[in-house]
Amino acid sequence: MRIATTSARKNSLRAAALVASAAMVVVGVQTGSASASGDKGHGGQALALSAGQRASLIKNAQGGASSTAAKIGLGGKEKLVVRDVIKDADGTVHTRYERTYDGLPVLGGDLIVHEKKSGARSVDKATDAKIAVPSTSASVAPSAARKSALGVAADAKSTKTDGKAPHKVIWAADGKPVLAYDTLVTGVQKDGTPSKLHVITDANTGKRLFQDETIESGTGTSTYSGKVDITTTQNDSGYELNDGARGGHKTYDLNQGTDGQGALFTNDSDVWGGGRQSAAVDAHYGAAVTWDFYKNVLGRTGIRGDGQAAYSRVHYGSGYVNAFWDDDCFCMTYGDGEGDSHPLTSLDVAAHEMSHGVTAATANLRYSGESGGLNEATSDIFGTAAEFYANNPADPGDYLIGEQIDINGDGTPLRYMDKPSKDGRSKDYWSSSLGNVDVHFSSGPANHFYYLLSEGSGSKTIGGVSYNSPTYNNSKLAGIGRDKATKIWYKALTTYFTSSTNYKAARAATLKATADLYGSSSAEYKAVGDTWTAINVK
Known part of the structure; x- marks a missing residue:
């Protein structure tokens, strides 16, 4: 597959991006993202905020978090930590919070406060249970929680496991809140996918309460997008797969490795494709389409809504028949399939997996x-x-x-x-x-x-x-x-x-x-x- 992206076209793309960016600021202030969505006449459409506007709203919300906690009836040991803020065209502000109790994270304690321009307020909570435990002193030692977590990982057929030091949390996702340990076990799943398994154990009884694999994987294929345009960046010696029009998304070659970021794809000319580059082109294109879809259809700039791009890694492992999103590295990773001959870099895989990142955010x-x-x-x-x-x-x-x-x-x-x-x-x-x-x-x-x-x-x-x-x-x-x-x-x-x-x-x-x-x-x-x-x- 041959991909041509001329310098003239890139210049026009950059100019268009600047115009679009300027237009979005005006839309965000005046009418929200209604123009992006095509829906008009209802004030519930979210405003298209710039990264700076969003950061300012988050900062202001965090500054008033103590007052908000009191207004919605939280206990004295509970505190709110802002994760996100959305503002609608009618002035309604939706603020998403995580909770802590006596300094400990409350898992399953997240909530959203909706405040109208009039001051009317409503709350959606992940749990309606009162967050309180008799004591934050544990009867079970951290070493016991770690051993239990390693046993869970072994049962899940993870290999080369390494249980990190457990830390105390309040587990509130299943009924009455309890003091618990959260142990992260890292390793490799049976099919070669990395494993980051969180195991929650009761800190007073040692009972396993929950386990959660945070590497969210899927399947796909390669080179189905045909001849496409991609946005690259010129450097001193040629070009690189760096999309400056979309938050600086970069595509790297892991060269069959399973760790690290890999090497950024570069080329003497701006014509890409063939050999190892084809998978990279597919991944780069898939990331661009996903970015454009979220921005132009839903008014969201970037997976986290902050204008920052994730990155892609291709040629992961040997004979790895999968692809996965990892929120920790904020990256998308693709294997090369059976016999390393069919990279799993199709558009639907890219959009599916990066949407896991949107859900996480x-x-x-x-x-x-x-x-x-x-x-x-x-x-x-x-x-x-x-x-x-x-x-x-x-x-x-x-x-x-x-x-x-x-x-x-x-x-x-x-x-x-x-x-x-x-x-x-x-x-x-x-x-x-x-x-x-x-x-x-x-x-x-x-x-x-x-x-x-x-x-x-x-x-x-x-x-x-x-x-x-x-x-x-x-x-x-x-x-x-x-x-x-x-x-x-x-x-x-x-x-x-x-x-x-x-x-x-x-x-x-x-x-x-x-x-x-x-x-x-x-x-x-x-x-x-x-x-x-x-x-x-x-």
Whole structure:
């Protein structure tokens, strides 16, 4: 694959980026990001804040955190730490906080304070339990917690494990808060994916309470994007894969290694592709499309919303058939597939995995149970939306997940959004046992919700692909369009979801988001409610 990006084109791109940036500041101050979304007439659309404006709001919110804690009824030992601030066009401010208790982090204690311009205030909490423990002195020694965590990692088939020193936390994600240890165990999973496993153990009984693998991995393929334009940077000796128009995203070559950042891709000319460069071009392109999708469709600049880019690493390991997002390095990593001959660098992989970063920076949905399914569905939803946004004839948008990689060996995709159960493992509808299903399959009902809300039920052909989507209650749904469905899910994720959001709470959150964007008496609001009912979430 040959990729041509001329210096003249890059100059025009930079000029366009400056104009767009200047225009966004004006839009952010005057009308919010309505122009980016195409939605007007409702004040619930978030303003497109510059990195400086966002940082200023966060600083001001942290300065008033003690007062806010008192106003919302927190105890004297509790403190609030600001994670993010969103301001809507109507003046409503949504401030996302983490909590501490007596200086200890409260896991599952996150909350969002919504304050209208009038001063009216409401709160969404990950837990309604009162945060209090009899004592912060532990009966179990840290060494015992570490040993227990290493045993959990061994059971999970992680190798070369190293348990870091446990630290005390308050575990509040499952009912009554308890004093606990959080132990990070690092190593390698069975398939070669790095492992960063957090194991939570009761600090007084030693009982394991929870475990969470923070390396969120997926699958994909390479070189399906055809001939594309990429943005590079000229240096003294040639060019490098450094996208100055998108926060300085860089693409590195790990050269089959598994540690470190790798070597930045460079080239004598600005024509890229062939050999080891093809995977790098795909990764660089995928990152650019994902950046543009979030900025131009959803008004979000960068994964964390701060204008800073992540980076990509390709050629990870030997025969590694996967790709993963790591929030610690704030980077995306791709393996080369079976025999190191099929790099997993497709667009849908890039958008899916980097969307895990967006989830981590916002709701931070716990990667377990129903919240874990919603986490995975969020990446499928935005990966699908980004694929449609790219409008690339070499990889047309569709509601099939991983349709190009043929991981099943028979040409079928990994997942189907119109009828998730067609993969043989995913669930079409919510049930009380959904939380016990692997998160990649408990994502099914939320993926189904997104398809139904976008396109409606029944048999149809979209972009040459045939779909036939059923409903739990045999209702007939028309759909409101993919763009609106995408914006509703994003608004709910960034403004109302918490770390413990389950399907019932997701219904409430998306209805709030729809009311903000389109009004509570709108056709969109009714459609959202009807669509949740159609997947058995009432």
